[in-house]
Amino acid sequence: xxxxxxxxxxxxxxxxxxxxxxxxxxxxxxxxxxxxxxxxxxxxxxxxxxxxxxxxxxxxxxxxxxxxxxxxxxxxxxxxxxxxxxxxxxxxxxxxxxxxxxxxxxxxxxxxxxxxxxxxxxxxxxxxxxxxxxxxxxxxxxxxxxxxxxxxxxxxxxxxxxxxxxxxxxxxxxxxxxxxxxxxxxxxxxxxxxxxxxxxxxxxxxxxxxxxxxxxxxxxxxxxxxxxxxxxxxxxxxxxxxxxxxxxxxxxx
Numbered sequence: 001x002x003x004x005x006x007x008x009x010x011x012x013x014x015x016x017x018x019x020x021x022x023x024x025x026x027x028x029x030x031x032x033x034x035x036x037x038x039x040x041x042x043x044x045x046x047x048x049x050x051x052x053x054x055x056x057x058x059x060x061x062x063x064x065x066x067x068x069x070x071x072x073x074x075x076x077x078x079x080x081x082x083x084x085x086x087x088x089x090x091x092x093x094x095x096x097x098x099x100x101x102x103x104x105x106x107x108x109x110x111x112x113x114x115x116x117x118x119x120x121x122x123x124x125x126x127x128x129x130x131x132x133x134x135x136x137x138x139x140x141x142x143x144x145x146x147x148x149x150x151x152x153x154x155x156x157x158x159x160x161x162x163x164x165x166x167x168x169x170x171x172x173x174x175x176x177x178x179x180x181x182x183x184x185x186x187x188x189x190x191x192x193x194x195x196x197x198x199x200x201x202x203x204x205x206x207x208x209x210x211x212x213x214x215x216x217x218x219x220x221x222x223x224x225x226x227x228x229x230x231x232x233x234x235x236x237x238x239x240x241x242x243x244x245x246x247x248x249x250x251x252x253x
Contacts, residue, residue, distance in 0.1 A: 001129070001149050001253040003180075007033040008247040010057060010159075010184050010198075010221040017247060018057040019221060021156065021180070022046075027126055029145065029156060031062040043068050048126050050118075051081040052158035053142035054088040062089075063099040071107050076114045078126075082133070084141040086115045118143060134169055136160035138197035146170065152177040152253040159184075159221060161197045167210035177253045178216045180246075186229045201233040208239070218251065219244040 002024055007017030018032025025042070028034055028049040035043065043065060052058060062079070069077055081089065094101045094113075102112035118124075120143065123132040128150065133143035138159045144166050145156045153175040157166060160182050170176050184198035193200045198221070199207070208217065217239065222230050234244050243249075 001147070001151060001154075003154065003251040003253065005218075005220075005246045005249045005251065006037040008220040008222070009224055009227075011224040012057070013224050016222075016224045016227075018060055020061070023129070023147065024127075027129065028065075029147075030058040030158075031065060032057050032060050034061040035064040035068060036061060040068060040072075044072050046077070047073075047075065048078045048080065050131070050145060051079065051085045051089070052145060052156070053082075053138060053140050054085050055140065055159065058159075059089070059093070063093055066094075066102050066113055070102070070105070070112055074110070076111045078114050078116055080116045080118055082118050082120075082141050082143060086117060089115070132169075134163075134166055136163040136166060142197075146173065148173070148175055149253075151175075154178040154180065154251070154253050157181040159197060161194055161199060162203060162207055164210065167207065171210075171212045173213075176213050176215050178218060178251060179211070180218045180220055180251075182221045183219045183230065183234065184221045184223050186226050187233055188229075189226070201230065201237055205237050205239075214241065216251075217242045218246050220246060 004022040006020040009016035019030045020032040021029040025045050026047050093099050105112050118133045120135045130148045132146045136142050136144045142158050144158050155170050182199045183204050185193040185200050187200045187202045190200050231244050
């Protein structure tokens, strides 16, 4: 399984792109920067998008992706999310006010998009990928996603503060190879991190002690204004398999 890190930040600047991962060139995990990082030809290969939660930094490019795919692909774009995510997208984005309602716009008799509802802790398949959504501790309903194929699996924590269930879940997975995990704020902002449902290096180090696997840990969602201090504090943890500055990288599982 190939995971392209299109965007790995929790804020947007000229060089920091919003959260987005592309799996095997066809499945997008969140949609922070799809149209800013992929050519039209690459966008046309995307058949499924899973949205972990409704916050802007995870959905920004989705309306533009749908627009770019219209009339260029045979099948609808499949958009997966919780009941809350789908409600938010229908009500606040694809509502014929902010953006056209592409569920009603057809091309050759086929809808442009189809919504699919995720159910917490219930696995589903997209091609040869098995995907399990796990609810996590954030300020809106949010799912971590464990994704596995025949070769291995990885966990995307999405935006989260301490959530014991994700560690309990992955400790049962023999194929676990990597974890992509939130670490947004420096230690000095722990109160804000907890209040907003995010991690600091200290909180993350405490949680990683619950992990029984010796797998690679990839940090995402750094807030751009505090990136330098945050990365210094992550380095101070002295964890040999911890990786930061992952934007633009390809992770192979």
